[in-house]
Every structure is written in C-alpha cells, then in structure tokens.
Amino acid sequence: MTTKIYHPPFTEKLNKHISSRINNNNTRYIKFYAVNPPLVPEKPFDIEVAKKGGYYNFPPTGSMYLCASIDSLMIKNIKTEVIDLNNTVLKLANEADNFEYKMWQLPLNGLSKNNLQLVFLVGYMFGTTKECYVSTVKYIRKEYPNAVIITGGVQATFDKDEILDSHLVDILCLNEGELQLQYLAKVLNYLLNSPKGDSFFDPDNCSIPGGIYFRTNNNEIINSGETSQPLDFEWELSKYYDQIEIQNYYKYGGLGAFSKFVESYAGKVLPYGAVLTKRGCRAHCAFCTVRSFNGKGLRLRTVESVIKEIRYLYSKGIRHIDWLDDDLLFNESFNIELFEKIKKEFKDLVWTASNGLIGVAITPKLMQAMSDSGLVAFKIGVESGSSEVIRDIRKPTTLWKLLEKAKLIRNYPHIFFSANFIIGFPGETFSQMMDTFSFARKLQCDWASYYVCQPLKGTDLYSSFQHLMDPRTKDESYSKTINPGRSAARGEFAYSENQETAKELQAGWEIFELDSSRTFNANEHNEIWFTFNLVANFLDNPCYSSETKTRKLIHWLLAIHSGYPFDASMTSALAYAYSFIGDIDKAEKYKKKAEEIIRDSKYWQMRIRSFPQILKLAGFNNQDELIKYLGLKIPSKLVPDKYQNIFDKINARREAKLWKD
Numbered sequence: 001m002t003t004k005i006y007h008p009p010f011t012e013k014l015n016k017h018i019s020s021r022i023n024n025n026n027t028r029y030i031k032f033y034a035v036n037p038p039l040v041p042e043k044p045f046d047i048e049v050a051k052k053g054g055y056y057n058f059p060p061t062g063s064m065y066l067c068a069s070i071d072s073l074m075i076k077n078i079k080t081e082v083i084d085l086n087n088t089v090l091k092l093a094n095e096a097d098n099f100e101y102k103m104w105q106l107p108l109n110g111l112s113k114n115n116l117q118l119v120f121l122v123g124y125m126f127g128t129t130k131e132c133y134v135s136t137v138k139y140i141r142k143e144y145p146n147a148v149i150i151t152g153g154v155q156a157t158f159d160k161d162e163i164l165d166s167h168l169v170d171i172l173c174l175n176e177g178e179l180q181l182q183y184l185a186k187v188l189n190y191l192l193n194s195p196k197g198d199s200f201f202d203p204d205n206c207s208i209p210g211g212i213y214f215r216t217n218n219n220e221i222i223n224s225g226e227t228s229q230p231l232d233f234e235w236e237l238s239k240y241y242d243q244i245e246i247q248n249y250y251k252y253g254g255l256g257a258f259s260k261f262v263e264s265y266a267g268k269v270l271p272y273g274a275v276l277t278k279r280g281c282r283a284h285c286a287f288c289t290v291r292s293f294n295g296k297g298l299r300l301r302t303v304e305s306v307i308k309e310i311r312y313l314y315s316k317g318i319r320h321i322d323w324l325d326d327d328l329l330f331n332e333s334f335n336i337e338l339f340e341k342i343k344k345e346f347k348d349l350v351w352t353a354s355n356g357l358i359g360v361a362i363t364p365k366l367m368q369a370m371s372d373s374g375l376v377a378f379k380i381g382v383e384s385g386s387s388e389v390i391r392d393i394r395k396p397t398t399l400w401k402l403l404e405k406a407k408l409i410r411n412y413p414h415i416f417f418s419a420n421f422i423i424g425f426p427g428e429t430f431s432q433m434m435d436t437f438s439f440a441r442k443l444q445c446d447w448a449s450y451y452v453c454q455p456l457k458g459t460d461l462y463s464s465f466q467h468l469m470d471p472r473t474k475d476e477s478y479s480k481t482i483n484p485g486r487s488a489a490r491g492e493f494a495y496s497e498n499q500e501t502a503k504e505l506q507a508g509w510e511i512f513e514l515d516s517s518r519t520f521n522a523n524e525h526n527e528i529w530f531t532f533n534l535v536a537n538f539l540d541n542p543c544y545s546s547e548t549k550t551r552k553l554i555h556w557l558l559a560i561h562s563g564y565p566f567d568a569s570m571t572s573a574l575a576y577a578y579s580f581i582g583d584i585d586k587a588e589k590y591k592k593k594a595e596e597i598i599r600d601s602k603y604w605q606m607r608i609r610s611f612p613q614i615l616k617l618a619g620f621n622n623q624d625e626l627i628k629y630l631g632l633k634i635p636s637k638l639v640p641d642k643y644q645n646i647f648d649k650i651n652a653r654r655e656a657k658l659w660k661d
C-alpha cells in the first residue's frame with residue numbers, strides 16, 4: 001500500500017475529465033451525497049416481508065465513513081450527506097399509502113442544484129445487488145446530468161473493468177475509499193474555486209492516493225497506481241448517525257435474524273446500531289475477499305474511540321450493537337479492555353456478532369468477558385467439517401479444537417451459538433459435504449447456518465469456478481445469494497422456479513444416499529442445502545433435548561420467521577418447539593399457520609411429499625383434513641431409522657479418529 005507522489009499526467013487528465021462535468025456549473029459550492037442503494041431488487045421484494053421487518057436494514061456505515069473523511073478536511077465550501085435508499089424503501093413499504101417499489105427514488109428527487117456542484121458517491125458492495133446499483137446510478141445520471149458520479153465498494157473494486165467499460169460513472173475508487181475521496185474533494189474544490197486563494201491544496205506538490213480510476217472520452221483508462229488504505233479510521237460518525245436517524249432503523253428491518261432474536265430474547269424491541277472496531281482479518285480464506293480488499297493484517301481503532309461511538313449511540317436509545325468486524329477477536333487484550341469498559345458503562349446494552357468469529361480464537365477469559373459485556377448471540381465460521389476442505393480453503397481452524405471450544409461455549413447456555421457452514425466449494429464431493437453435515441451435528445451448536453459457496457470476484461476460489469466453467473461466473477445477480485431461501489420471492493426457490501431442476505435432483509431423504517464421490521452444479525447444491533438445513537435445524541435440532549434450549553431456539557425461530565413468513569418447515573418447527581415446552585395455544589397457532597401455507601402453496605405441497613415429516617413436526621395427525629386432502633400418511637419418526645443409521649455410522653467413523661481425519 002503506497003501513496004504516490006504528484007504525477008502531472010494523472011492530475012492533468014483527472015482535471016480535464018472532471019471539468020467536462022463541472023464546466024456548466026458556475027458555483028463555488030460542492031455537495032457530496034453518499035448513496036447506499038437498496039439491497040433487494042424489485043422482483044423478489046415482498047411488501048409483507050418488509051412489513052414484518054424481515055429485510056436487512058444495516059446502517060450505511062461505509063457511506064458514513066466516506067462523508068466523515070471528507071468533512072474532516074473542513075473545507076468550508078463542501079457539504080456532505082448520506083442517503084440510504086435501502087432504509088428508504090423499507091420505511092416506505094412500512095409507512096406509505098399506495099407503496100410502490102420505485103419509491104426508493106424519492107430521496108434522489110428534486111435535490112437542489114442551485115449554486116451547487118453535486119457529487120454522488122454510490123456504493124456497490126455486492127454482486128447480488130447489481131440490479132439495484134445499476135438502477136441507482138442510471139437514475140442519478142438521468143436526473144442530474146452534470147453531477148459527478150464516483151463509485152466504490154467491495155464489488156466495484158473487483159468489477160473494475162466492467163464498471164469502466166460501462167461508462168455509468170465518472171470515477172471509480174478501489175478498496176477503502178476515504179483517502180481517494182479526500183483527494184478528489186480537494187481537486188474538485190480547487191477546480192471550482194480560485195486556485196490561488198486555496199491554502200488547503202497545492203496540486204503541484206501533493207501526494208495522490210492510489211486506486212483512483214477513470215476512462216477518458218478518448219477511451220483511455222487512467223489510474224493513480226496501487227491502492228492506498230487509510231492507516232487509521234478514527235473519523236467521527238455521530239453527525240451521520242443523526243442524518244440517517246439511526247434510532248429508527250430497527251422499525252423497518254433488521255440486522256438479519258440477530259436483531260429479531262434479541263427482540264424475542266429481551267421481550268422488547270431494541271433499537272440497534274452496528275460498529276466496526278478493526279479492519280481486515282488475520283486469515284486469508286480462499287472464498288473470502290477480505291485480504292484482497294482490506295489488505296494484509298489488521299488495523300485497529302482505539303478502545304476509547306469505539307467506546308465514544310457506543311456512548312453516542314447509547315444516548316440515541318440504541319441498546320443493541322452488532323459488530324461489523326471480520327476478525328472481532330483479534331488482539332485479546334484490546335477486546336478484554338473493550339468488553340470490560342462496555343460492561344462497566346452500558347449495563348443494559350446487548351451485543352451480537354452476526355459476522356462469524358474465528359472460533360478457535362475464543363479463550364475462557366474472552367468468553368467470560370464477552371458474556372459479561374452483554375453477548376447474547378454469535379456465529380463462528382467453521383465452513384466445512386472436512387479437514388481436507390478446511391486445509392484447501394485455508395480456514396484457520398481445526399475440527400477437534402473447535403469441539404473443545406464448543407464445550408466451553410456450552411457453559412454459557414443463555415448465549416445463542418450458531419456455526420456457519422458452506423457447501424458447494426469447487427470440486428467438493430458429496431462425502432465431504434456429509435462430513436460437514438455430521439460435524440455440524442457433533443458440534444451441537446444451536447443452529448447450523450448452511451450456505452452455498454458462490455464465486456465471488458476478488459477471491460482465490462473465483463478462478464477455480466471459472467476453470468469449471470461455472471455459469472455463475474458469467475454475471476452477477478440476486479440469485480447468487482449464499483442462502484438459496486433468499487433468492488426467490490416467498491423463499492420458493494428451485495421447484496417453483498425451475499421444474500427441470502426438481503427432476504434433476506429432487507430434495508428428499510434419498511439425498512443422503514448420493515454417490516459419495518459425486519460433485520454437483522449450483523441448482524443441485526441448492527437442493528442439498530435445503531435437505532441439510534431442514535434435517536439439521538428443523539427436524540432434528542439439538543436444542544430439542546431440553547426445555548431451556550428449546551426456549552432459546554424459539555427466540556431464534558421467531559426471529560428468522562419474520563424473514564421467511566411463507567416457510568412451512570420453519571412454521572412447523574415453531575409448532576413443534578412450542579408443543580415441546582407445553583405451550584399448546586402457540587403450538588396450535590403455528591400448526592394452523594403451517595396448514596394455511598401448505599394449502600396455498602404448490603411449492604410446499606411438493607416439498608412435503610418428499611418430507612412428510614414436516615407434517616409430523618407441525619403436529620398433524622392422520623385424521624386432520626389437510627392430511628386427507630394431501631393423501632399422505634404421517635410418518636412415525638422425525639428422522640427415519642434408515643437415515644439415522646447412516647448419520648450414526650459416519651459419526652462413529654469420525655469419532656474413532658477423534659475428528660482428526
């Protein structure tokens with residue numbers, strides 16, 4: 001990471017490039033709008049899910065940092081503002097009469113251009129949101145032809161060529177954007193104001209941060225060299241928390257299931273925030289972009305500045321924090337100090353870590369400090385139960401060590417503990433996937449979060465996917481989400497979307513009998529995902545072993561249910577869990593809901609033919625009308641003996657090798 005010293009051709013060309021936009025504008029003032037596009041495209045967007053708060057509504061932390069970095073220059077002619085279109089569409093879905101999806105555009109309408117040069121900073125974070133990103137940029141260009149549009153973010157960084165080819169934006173900044181934007185703000189200010197009167201910026205003697213790209217009208221691609229990353233990121237965010245009204249985010253969506261879990265757990269809705277204490281990660285997993293995006297190693301804030309940010313959020317009513325860190329547990333002493341200060345100062349604050357922690361980094365001391373400071377739910381990244389795959393993907397973990405850590409974690413039964421698993425690595429065989437399935441059961445976590453591996457640009461695995469000519473490397477789309485349940489409206493992927501897939505590999509118990517050396521395509525991975533998730537989490541969840549654990553599971557099921565209100569297996573699991581703890585009214589309520597979903601949905605009727613155990617889970621018996629209507633019989637067990645034997649055999653084989661195979 002280097003900073004380039006003044007390089008006249010770059011500056012001259014940049015000035016010329018920007019001047020073509022700003023020449024029409026006779027002003028001295030600049031307004032930067034940092035725009036966070038919506039996260040869900042129009043087609044899969046479901047107003048009912050939005051009304052139940054089932055969509056992600058993270059604060060636009062990246063956009064806030066960008067504004068803070070520009071404002072820290074204290075250039076009097078420059079103002080900044082964050083526009084969060086994701087929060088907008090969710091808010092309007094909840095509150096507007098006659099809601100239409102296109103209302104996401106409203107905050108972009110009628111922005112004052114009088115005596116102002118507009119600059120839009122549009123973030124492009126995920127390939128899954130390409131459609132939303134492109135619509136946002138096109139809309140801005142149509143409404144404000146003379147505005148300068150700058151883009152950046154994780155996906156923008158790895159889609160550099162495509163973005164430059166598209167001519168959709170004026171400038172692209174790679175990696176973290178703060179330093180580049182500070183530089184660009186100075187250049188714009190210099191161009192619009194008298195160069196002589198500006199003591200801030202001497203273009204003839206100024207260092208240029210790397211990672212700035214643009215395509216000239218002559219189709220020449222110009223760049224400022226290797227990316228520079230900010231060494232510290234102690235920018236003050238409170239002003240932007242005010243702008244976005246952070247205290248209201250919880251009303252329109254959530255931090256995934258974790259905020260809903262906290263709501264159910266705490267018995268009341270808690271306004272939430274999301275805080276970043278470190279950038280980067282000590283590891284370099286082959287499926288992850290962190291190393292290529294944030295660079296090697298970690299950069300830490302000071303504990304004091306993190307506490308100051310939390311203090312501000314707390315004063316706004318925030319009582320739940322989710323950490324955005326990729327490697328939260330890095331540096332034990334930093335974390336112990338942080339958690340102790342949180343415990344001391346914010347007694348009723350709870351926190352979660354929805355971005356998976358490195359499980360083997362958990363020590364008894366850390367676990368105690370985490371619990372004391374308000375931890376209620378977290379995930380660890382395991383990814384695979386096959387030691388071979390773990391080695392191949394360079395995951396910093398060992399299965400037998402994780403089993404020890406899980407024992408430690410189980411000493412804190414009030415804390416919800418979930419582990420992330422990925423299936424569908426390039427070339428992964430079914431036997432390796434079954435290793436993952438069996439390790440997840442052995443770990444006895446409260447929830448096994450299975451995901452399907454997706455080819456992400458910027459990762460080492462991307463080229464392996466390309467080598468296999470995987471069609472997902474051809475384009476970015478919303479269906480590339482790692483959770484297939486999110487890829488289609490009402491969560492009805494595969495069967496309802498593509499009947500051919502259903503024939504190809506129909507999810508059912510037979511999946512557990514697939515040829516162990518076989519590999520699969522993306523649609524088939526989705527079906528394996530469905531089966532693993534259904535069996536491990538709904539039909540045979542380890543929490544069903546005790547009332548206390550089942551109560552904890554109910555909080556989680558209620559939390560995820562808001563995102564998947566049409567999922568019959570989830571609804572049936574709620575009926576089962578309530579019946580387990582003796583709450584018959586609620587059990588009946590969810591049984592009824594399950595019946596409504598099944599009657600209304602061809603998709604679920606098909607799923608249930610493969611897994612009639614879902615009906616048993618919901619509490620139906622052979623006399624119920626629905627069962628007669630479907631012409632099915634309720635099975636005697638939730639997991640048929642034949643498959644229980646398969647699971648037991650795999651477990652015994654691996655147990656014999658102490659999970660070191």
Ligand code: B12
Pocket residue numbers: 039040056058059060061062063065066120121122123124125126127128150151152153154155158173175176177178180181256276288289290324325326355454456457458480481482483486
């Ligand atoms: C919170 C989060 C989410 C939230 C949404 C966040 C949001 N604000 O919208 C949720 C849970 C929805 C989410 C989902 C996904 N996520 Co996510 N997520 C994160 C996480 C943990 C934190 C993001 C954050 O706030 N970071 C802190 C801020 C400061 O950084 P930043 O947002 O990157 O912004 C900086 C730069 O990107 C850049 N920048 C950003 N915008 C702009 C704009 C301009 C003009 C410029 C110049 C620069 C710039 O400058 C900013 C300041 O430095 C990151 C990991 C991480 N620690 O960053 C992963 C991460 C961004 N997610 C990732 C992935 C893979 C996903 C999914 C695609 C997974 C999937 N396949 O389903 C989904 C996609 C969304 C979907 N399916 O709906 C990857 C990105 C991968 C990629 N694009 O290649 C990351 C990096 C995690 C990882 N380790 O791999 N995610």
Ligand code: SF4
Pocket residue numbers: 281282283284285288289290291326327358381395396
């Ligand atoms: S440990 Fe997590 S954040 Fe770090 S490289 Fe691996 S997957 Fe990415």
